[in-house]
Amino acid sequence: MPIYQIALPLPKRQVFDYLCEQADLVPGVRVVVPFGPREMVGVIVNAVTESEHQTKLKAIKRVLDESPVLDEALLAISHWLAHYYQHPIGEVMQTVMPVALRKGESDKPKPTCVLGLSNSDVDELISQVSRAKKQTELVQMLTAGPVALSEVKQQFSMAVINALLEKGIVEKHEVEVSSDVLSWSVPESLDKPRANVQQALAITAITHRLDRFACFLLEGITGSGKTEVYLQSIEEVLRQQRQVLILVPEIGLTPQTVKRFERRFGLAVGVLHSNLTDNERLNVWQRSRSGELAIVIGTRSSIFTPMLKPGMIIVDEEHDGSYKQQDGLKYNARDLAVILAKHYQVPLVLGTATPSLETLNNALTGKYQHLQLLQRAGNAALAKQQLMDITNQSLESGIATGMLERLQAHLEQGSQVMIFVNRRGFAPALLCHHCGFVEQCKRCNKPYTVHKSLHKIQCHHCGAAKAIPPKCNECGHHEMVTHGVGTEQLEALLKKRFAQYSTVRIDSDSVRGKSKLHTLLDEVNRGQHQILIGTQILSKGHHFPNVTLVVILDADGALFSADFRAAEHLAQLITQLAGRAGRAEKPGEMWLQTHQPGHPLLQDLIHNGYGDFARFALQERKLADLPPFCYQGLFRAEALQASDAFQFLSTVAELLTIENVRIMGPLPAIMEKRQGRYRMQLLLSSPSRAQLNRAIANHIVSIENLPAGRKVRWSIDIDPQDFL
């Protein structure tokens, strides 16, 4: 009887062998197997003739698929992920599959519900509806032919639909979707803008040979028309009847973005974002696999969407941190896109105004083709960047007095202003004016953030909140003062100081849902608010044409951070913000408040721009032997007892002492304590990615079985993005 190796969703770097009478099962097929006292859904990895565990083999309970759910590309990607990230194959396959399929649901499309008219005499039917306006509209919509229920629901409420169903005017049918044909037509005469020279060069470079792997860095300054390059390149791919996968950052996926793609080609676009249900996700997955969808656009995990005829992959805002998954399988979707494009033999376009140093380095060394868009189209403007030295300056809630006057001047001109702070809440600490005691979260050993409007102090690391203490816990004095500045405090100051203008605060406290964010942003652009206060959120995706003054309150933190990428991220933030404000006839200015006006990185950034800064920063990384000039892997461990984490990592360090791999640690993590657990890490770095990988791979099973690992939660992070 044939034996199959099955990948099961367990944190174990091994497969489990099972018997099955069926001899024709192939890798990628899901099966249900008995596992100890329970049942699990696993995926066939391989068929073998012998097993080390011959005597204890059990039989597969049920075969779920006739053909593999994981196609050849996804299987290859799963193995690559398991090897590169040294992650258990079962968990990898779990990550790669949509949730519905992990649970064992069928991968065949469910019959869709469609609504149609009960007879063809439209006038007769409309007369039956009588005066109900919405119902008449729906009947009219259906005169063109039956429409899917899910689509009808977007425009009409269930009440309207049910009313017509009860009257027998409309009927519901289940229809098998048969979408085995891949075919769409792109209109010949697309109403498209004319590309400028640089755009045209980029489009030609990308579309020159679409039938092979090539990686492009499309470095386009804000407003240079990156999207138009995407669109015209996509057009060529679509004409070849091939599909396009587009990755966007979490926050960048707005209905407007999707509509732009839909309107241009008049084709169905599959959209994947975090608010979809498992079944909606599965539906897009199926329609992409069958070739029905020409374009799929989505966030990080969309990289796992199968395609019948892949033609191109685009990663927009390639520098964005949301492409790296922070828990479980810590993959980077942008890096994975390179592997996938190579596998498919299709071009990959990485687009951004502020390339990550890793990608820029690949472009500068010729590994990627570097396409640059330096001309700004029509209405775009870049705010003029300037430094404001605040050493010895008087500050009011963190803002320099001179800056307040500048705000006043811009507001009087009828412009909008934007102030950027990197902290939510009122103040990042509460301390006793008498003895200096700082109120700290006991689980994280970090100061509580003060939220005055909620009358609470909250730990921003674990979320725990409590009432603001009326007196010092240490000395009992009643004089508690705040330290530092958050968005809430700035809002209070500016509301008082500029009472005649409307101030709005945009951070994750003030925008609970995504729709709230869009409402507020719309209000800003309609001119309902003049003063805009916010965090990171403001730097992504939205334009503020009437903003003529942008102030960054504190640029210094990032210059002396323990995280070597902090300066890069600050530069990206500043450049992105500068590109979001103002327009050609009304250019903006941007001020960076700093205690370090002479800092070379800041100087370079504001005088020579991001491109120059990035090249300079790359030199620094090279001298310091940091990524992308070395490769890193990070072992993290956390335990209730700091010594347990330390001991585990020490043992790991001993095992991994290998030539050409530098080991640092075990050291406490930057966030040394979080949610009551002590966190330590062990950083490995090597000039050779292969040697680093081999060092870990050779010992991972012994590490996995280390008795010292029982008390700790540990994980490996290959190419770590941050060191929190």
Added chain:
DNA sequence: AGCACGCCGACT
């Protein structure tokens, strides 16, 4: 990861 088995404290 789950889940069972197993050996020591406060309770109907």
Added chain:
DNA sequence: GTCGGCGTGCTC
């Protein structure tokens, strides 16, 4: 005398 705490070990 039992219920239940979570340490240890195993799952093909």
